[in-house]
Amino acid sequence: MTAKKKINIVLIIVVFGLWGTVAYKTVSQYFFSKELLVNKTELNDGLNLNEINKDTFNLEKVTRDPFLNRQNNTDSFVSIKYYSKIPNLKIKTNPVVLKPKVIINWPILSYHGYIRSKDKDEELILVKIDKRLYKLRKDDEIEGVTVKKVYNDSLELNFNKEKKIIRLDQSFLR
Structure with a gap:
């Protein structure tokens, strides 16, 4: 073995x-x-369980606040009564009026990739907005559309304070 x-x-x-x-x-x-x-x-036969010894002590009012580290005035304590059952109260509430959401019509967008320069770190992004091709850089705005982030396969765009992510147009990869 x-x-x-x-x-x-x-x-x-x-x-x-x-x-x-x-x-x-x-x-x-x-x-x-x-x-x-x-x-x-058999071992515990000598144990008497009827005998109970009590440990007693008196509680005194605390005159020092342990959190604020100062002496409390004993006269300043106020007794507060709490009731467990609350009577039925009719409270008038104003109805919440919801603002109608404004429908924003985005232009027709398509992302066709980007062109990277050998000399610079900048990229020209090819975006078609309403059937017109534009070469944009990051944070450029055309027709109200702003390019916020650029990824290899998608773009993050803002239009009228709304965010939208569009993917790379697959028809131009062939």
Whole structure:
């Protein structure tokens, strides 16, 4: 046998031994517990359970505020009564008027990619707005449409305080 097989056999025996011990301790609680209870009751015959010793002490009013670290005036405490049942009160509430959402008509947009310059880090983004092709840079605005973020496959655009993400036009990849 090789060394690996010997180690595996030893480890398997150790695991079975551990699980056997756990199983024995679990099962022994249910089957052998009567003998242990008899022995415990015999040992505790001299114990008197009727005797109760009370530990009593007086609570005093706290005159120092532990959070603000200053002395409190005992006359300044006000008693507050709380009622558990609140009478039925009719409270007039103003109805909430929802403002109608203005429907914003976005122009027809399509993203056709970007052109990266060898000399500069800037990119020219090719965007078609209402069937006209524009070359834009980041944060440029044309016809109310602003380019906010540029990704390889999409653009994030703003138009009248609304955000929209458009994907790369798949027809120009062929």
